[in-house]
Amino acid sequence: VQLVESGGGLVQPGGSLRLSCAGSGRAFSDYAIGWFRQATGKGREFVATITAGESVTYYEESVRGRFTISRDNSKNTVYLQMNRLKPEETARYYCAARAIGGVFTHPDRYEYWGQGTQVTVSS
Numbered sequence: 578v579q580l581v582e583s584g585g586g587l588v589q590p591g592g593s594l595r596l597s598c599a600g601s602g603r604a605f606s607d608y609a610i611g612w613f614r615q616a617t618g619k620g621r622e623f624v625a626t627i628t629a630g631e632s633v634t635y636y637e638e639s640v641r642g643r644f645t646i647s648r649d650n651s652k653n654t655v656y657l658q659m660n661r662l663k664p665e666e667t668a669r670y671y672c673a674a675r676a677i678g679g680v681f682t683h684p685d686r687y688e689y690w691g692q693g694t695q696v697t698v699s700s
Contacts, residue, residue: 578602578674578689585694590664596657596694598672606650609675611687612657614668614696621671623682627655635680662698669693 584596598610611626625636625646634646645658655672673687681687 578605578608580672580674580689580691582670582672582691582694585670585696587697587699588662589700590662590698592662592698593658593660594662594696596659596670596672596696598655598657598691600653600655600674605653606648607676608689609678609681610646610648610655611673611675611681611684612646612655612670613673613684614666614670615693616665616668619668621684622668623684624670625657626680626682628678628680630678633680635682637682659696662696664698667696667698669695 579601581599607629609628612624613621615621623637627634627646643661648655671693672691674689675687
């Protein structure tokens, strides 16, 4: 499966963005999708994930209640709605896919990655 992220940009603290992860190739609905972020000089950090099938979701603690992950399999797309953004959340955001089910937060458990989209939170 091939993944393409979009929707990043510059937003003020407290603002919102919606990221999209568009998939192509094998049945997108069969893949669990995760969102990760990587700030300059730091490692790749888990943000949220949504499973295939029942679309179970799981979030990193600091984004719970502010971010929402969802999927529209008819459009082969997963979304990450980000509200009340903070400057420290400035990073490149990546989506990733894994074919085997379950909730996984480590980036090594994901097989396919997009190129990322930059999110900058600054006034």
